[in-house]
Amino acid sequence: MMRLLNIELHKLRYNRSVKVISIVYFVLITFIAFIASVEFNFGDFHFRVADQGIFNFPFIWHFNTYIAAILKLFLAIVIVSMISNEYSYRTLKQNLIDGLNKKEFILSKFLTVLLFAAASTFFIFIVSLILGLIFSDYNEIGIIFSGLEYIGAYFLKLTAFFSFCLFLGVMVKRSAFALGFLIVWQVIEWLAYSVMKWRIFRDSDVAESVAQFFPLAAMSNLIKEPFSRLGVVQTAATQLGESFTKGYGVGLLNVFIVLIWTCIFIYGSYVILKKRDL
Secondary structure, rough: OHHHHHHHHHHHHHHHHHHHHHHHHHHHHHHHHHHOOOOEOOOEEEHHHHOOOOOOOOOHHHHHHHHHHHHHHHHHHHHHHHHHHHHHHHHHHHHOOOOOOOHHHHHHHHHHHHHHHHHHHHHHHHHHHHHHHHHOOOHHHHHOOOOOOHHHHHHHHHHHHHHHHHHHHHOOOOOHHHHHHHHHHHHHHHHHHHHHHHHHHHHHHHHHHHHOHHHHHHHHHOOOOHHHHHHHHHHHHHOOOOOOOOOOOOOOOHHHHHHHHHHHHHHHHHHHHHHHOO
């Protein structure tokens, strides 16, 4: 496996756009953390996002993974361009001539997907840990390392999303079309959910129960929005006579659904490549 991964890393090492996009991605994550920790002064009014509790353990694991996951499109560009370049520069055909079979080719790409997901996960773990140790009101060991399931969910979410991008890249060959199809698929899922909610079932709970099996929806459900967990939001809701009964945990069903979709995307990529005449 290391041989296959080394082949991919050798290709990426000389790809300037991959380096630039990857650097921008990690810088943006750091920049978001920096902005959140800066104090803004407007006359007598002083405001700092960090003082709202977003960097408290264990909430920080939830908040940071949710925010960082929004930026995953940057690395998605890397994944689809990695595939499209194989067709554009005919390196795929050359790899096969040199003795790499199609199964090994897909495996090498999947190993790269895992590497990107692992690197991003490790980075967000370190950033969150540092910010939490600096700003959190709770520094007991038990509290610090509770809520780490969001780190695992983040890794799985990136792996699944990048696998989907890998599948689209293999299917349509061109990075622009693959990213365009990704956007179209998001719209399709949204339309399907809306039709079920307003036309078929006329019940949002039933529609959500069905929609949770959609690939992008399943990935999104791994890490639910964290903002309504904030104390200031809960207090405001209580004052308005509202309450949140939403579950914020990482559900085992969501994990299972995402794992199944990941397997489908990787196997689907192999099937397409196996049947395609290169």
